Amino acid sequence: MTEQEQALKVLRDQIDSIDKQIHVLLNQRATCAQRVAEVKQQYQGNEIAVFYRPEREAQVLKRVMERNKGPLADKEVARLFREIMSVCLALEKPMRVAFLGPEGTFTQQAALKHFGHSAQSAPMTTLDLVFREVEAGAAHYGVVPIENSTEGMATHTLDLFKRFNLRICGELELKIHHHLLINDNTDPELITRIYAHQESFAQCRSWLEANYPRVDHVAISSNAEGARLASLEVGAAAIAGDMAVDLYRLRILERNIEDQSDNSTRFLILGDQDVGPSGDDKTSILMCAHDKPGVLYTLLEPFHRHGISLTRIETRPAHQGGWSYLFYIDFEGHADEPQVQKVLSDLEASSVELKLLGSYPKAVL
Template identity: 35%
Template sequence: MNLSDLRKQIDELDAELVKLMAKRLEVSDQIGKVKEETNSPVQDLSRESEVLNRVQSLARSLGLDPQDIESLYQEILFISKKQQRFTVAFQGAAGAYSEETALKIFGPNTLALPYEQLDGAFEAVEKGMARFAVVPVENSLEGSISRTYDLLLDSNLMVAAEHELRVSHCLIANPETTLEGVKTIYSHPQALGQCQSFLKHLRAELIPAYDTAGSVKMIKEKHLLDGAAIASERAAVIYNMKVLEREIEDNINNYTRFFVLAKQDSAPSGNDKTSVVFAVKHEAGALYDFIKELASRKINMTKLESRPTRLKPWEYNFYLDIEGHRQDENIKQALAKAEDHVIFMKVLGSYPKMKKRI
C-alpha cells in the first residue's frame, strides 16, 4: 500500500469523525434545551470528569496516550458547551470584565445581557429573562464588592460556580487624544483604586463611574478629547478607541473573583466549596463556637468576612466560604450544629472549586 492509498484512508476516517462530531453536537444542542427547561446546574463537572475518565481508560486499552486523548476531549467538551447557547446577565456595558468572564465560562456563543446596575443582573435571573448572572464578588487588591454580598443576602438566587479573571487595565481615549492631554479619567471605583500608582503621576481628575467599559462608551459618545477611561483592551477594540497605556494596574497579581448565579446551585463534583452567610448570637464565644463546629470535623475555612447588617449600627453578618458541598455529610452535620450559635444562617450555594493558578 503506497502513501496515496494511506492518505485516502485518513481522509475517509476524517470524514467519519466530522460526521460523528456533527451528531454529537446535535445531541449537545438537545441537552442545552433540556438544561434550559429544567434549570439544570451551570456546569456538571462530575459528568465531565466521568467522560474524561472513560475516554482515558479507553485510550489506555488501545495503547494511546491518555493525556493526549484528554486534551482532545477537553476541546470537544468546550465546543459542545458552545453549542448550548446560554443567556447570561452581567453588570456593565459591552466590553466589561463581567461580560468577558461570562464568555470565558459559557463560550463565545453566549447571549450576554448588559445591565447598568448589579440589581438588574440579579433581577434578570429572578424573572427568567436570563438563565444565569455573572457578578464580581472580590478583587485580590481592593477586596470585596460590598453591593454583591448585600444583594446575595436578600436574593433567592444561589451560587452555582466561581471563576477567577486576571484583570489587566488600559488607559483608553479617543483616537485624537494624547496622554499629555488627559485632564479627566473615568472608571469604576475598584479600577481607579487598582491603578493608584499610575494615576498619581498624571494629576488628572478621577471621576467614579458605574462601569469600566461603560466609561469608554461614554467618552466616545460625548467625544471627550481631554478625557480617558480605565477598562480592558477588549473594550477599546469594541468601541474603536485608542489605548494610551497598557497594564497600568499597581500589581500584576490583580485578579477578580466572580460568582455565577442561578436558581439552584451545582450538584456535588467531589471538589467543591460552599458559601454561607450568618449572624451569631450576641454572647461571648458565639463566633468561636460556630467555627469550632467546622474545625472539629476538619472542614477547611477559606474565607471569613464581616459586613454591617444594615439593620442596627455595629451589628454584623459574617460571610463564610468552606471546602466541601452542602450535601456532604460532614458539612450537613456542622451547619446543623452551628444553628445553635446563630440568629440566622443562609447557605448561598455550593459549587465546584476553581482550579489553582500555577
C-alpha cells in the same frame, strides 16, 4: 515543486484530513446533545427541565486537562472544549446570562469565559438588576464580582445575597489587566481627565500617581461606560480591558497599568438551582449573629471540629438594628457531604440565622 513545498503539502493534506474528522465528530457531539435535550423533556414531566449542569461541565473540563498530552496547554484545550459545550448547550436551550453592563466590562468577559460565546449576554445597569433579572426568571443565570485580589471583597454583592433568594451555581477567576485607552483625536500629552470605575482607580493607584499625577480622575459606573465616554471626547482617557478596545474603537496608550501583575477578580454564577457534587466543591453560607463575647468562636468551632477548611470569611453590618453582623463564609466541600451537613446542623442548633447560598464546583478555568 521544491522539497520544502512537497513536505508542506504532505503536512497540509494531513491537516485537511484531521479537520474533516474533527468536523464529523463535532456534528456527532451536537446531535448527541440534542438527544440529551429530548430525553430530559420526555422524562421531566411537569417540572422544568434543567439543561445546564455546572457539576457535569466541571467534571468534563477537568478530564480534558487530565488526559491532555500537549503540545497545547491544558487550559487552552479546556477553553476549546468550553466553546464546544457552549455551542452544543445552545442547541438544547439558549441561555440568557445577566451581567453588570454596559458591554465591554470585565464581568461580561467573565460571563463569556464561563458560559462560552453561544450564551446570550444581557447587560444590566446595576448589580441589583442582575439579581432581580435572575430571581424573576428573565435571565437563566447572572455573573457578579465577589472579590478582587488587590482590593478585597465586593461588599455590595454580599449585601444583595441577604436581600435575594438565589443560589450560587459556580465560580471563576479572571486575570484583570487594565489599559489606558484614548481615541485617535486625543493627544497623549494633553489628557485632562481619566474615566474609570473607582475599583480600577484603586488597582492602578501607584501607576497613575507616577504617570498622571495632575489629571482629573472621574469615577463612573463601569470601565466600559468610561471607555464609551472616552471614545467621544477629545482630551479624555479611560481605564478598561481588551474588550473595550475594539468595541469603542479606542487605542491602547499604555498596557497593563495595574499595580499588581497578578491582579485577578473572582466572580460568582447566580441561579435558582441546587448543584450536585462534582468531586471538588465549595460551599458558601451567610450567617447573622449579635455582637457578643465568643460569637466568632461559636461560628468557627464546628468547622475545626469536623475538619472543614475555610477559604474565605468576611464580616458586614447586618443593618437590622443593634449590633448585628453578617458573616459570609466560603469553605471546602459540598452540602450533601456528611461532614458538611454536621457543620451546618451545629450552626443551626446554635440559634444562629443561617442562609445556605449554595454548593458549587471550584473554578476550573
